[in-house]
Amino acid sequence: MIRIAIADDHKLMSEGIASILQSDAELSVVKICNNGRELIEYLRTDAVDLVLVDLNMPILNGPDTIRIIKNNQIPCKVVVLSMYADENIYAKCRELDINGYLHKDSDAQHLIDTIKCIHNGRNHYDYDHASAAAGPSKLFDDKFVNKFKLSPRELEIITLVSNGLTNNEIADKLFLSVHTVMTHRKNILHKLQVRNTAEMLSLLNS
């Protein structure tokens, strides 16, 4: 029986995953935490075989949680549950010496298979390096191109916006009409499902 703890701030996600895992006879979810601190508290007194850790959590986020686990040499496998196939996030996680890396759009069977695989000592990192040779735009990389399907022109606009240029300045620089720039920005906001530039930029740097 593999004892598992889950840390994710979205209860429906953690309880849903728990429900999936419980359906497998070899797996047992012994703890569900809403953030990293709860997980650390739990691990202080109880041992588990494996933890599933979300990256974005309030109070204590994923990477910091994992660092604490590693620094205290708590003996358990660490698997990251990520929202995005972001190369940078992935790279940071590798530095943290985790045992697995999974996307939240994996399916249930893959999750179960991966957990068993990792429990047996074989680490597993999900990441298709398809866009690894995507060129030098390091700022807005995979997450934006792949997940949000932004066009090259939109990436160009978004870069200038984040540099603080107004629509008029962007239009001058790119030899475009202000209307065109505005249209691009509106399309970007729609694609990212955000309401304004501030939210867009925070999403960009999350």
Added chain:
Amino acid sequence: MIRIAIADDHKLMSEGIASILQSDAELSVVKICNNGRELIEYLRTDAVDLVLVDLNMPILNGPDTIRIIKNNQIPCKVVVLSMYADENIYAKCRELDINGYLHKDSDAQHLIDTIKCIHNGRNHYDYDHASAAAGPSKLFDDKFVNKFKLSPRELEIITLVSNGLTNNEIADKLFLSVHTVMTHRKNILHKLQVRNTAEMLSLLNS
């Protein structure tokens, strides 16, 4: 038996929720979709009692999906699954004539209860300001306090701004006048020597 279709781009979320719902004898998940388009396609030929719709989906997002359902007068209850406790998103959903609104940090039992409640004709909209107290994300720590001498209140404002809140929303949340919020923002821009919010946020994440 309540027939349910789920639309969410994160398979672990949709399959997890499905697993939760299947555990209840009265509920039956008949379809899991990865985006709005798949859901619309399915509803074209198959009837369900209720759909659970995520807001953030590729190809066809939540609001647009719901609009199509409503315009085609497809007879089913519509429940939105939202990531954020955002008042504006909530307001927009109300305009769409949905039957329910749930956070992804609801727990499993609440989800089940709400679905049954809605199936019986009583709409239910979850919205509490609890999640507004998402802790200070440690992004704006030493660097900003020391280097730019930002006051605690200014840090609070800058955090909410980066979350995409407008001045009016920030004023409501902090029980302040909009004028005060604007004053703080102007002072912040001056202290950081930037011209607008976009430049401020890029400086923040540099």
Added chain:
DNA sequence: CCGATACTCACCCAATAGGGGGAATTTAAG
């Protein structure tokens, strides 16, 4: 050839942000 996508430009209109000024209150430190 057709359809999808990207790119371009435009209009109207409402909401929001920002620049400048002034001023009162509270709080913390010297």
Added chain:
DNA sequence: CTTAAATTCCCCCTATTGGGTGAGTATCGG
């Protein structure tokens, strides 16, 4: 106590952004 910083609020006004809609062109792949 006295000063400085922080916080609060208001006025003026203009610039910018965002929502919605429509539409013409170009490119690329099936």
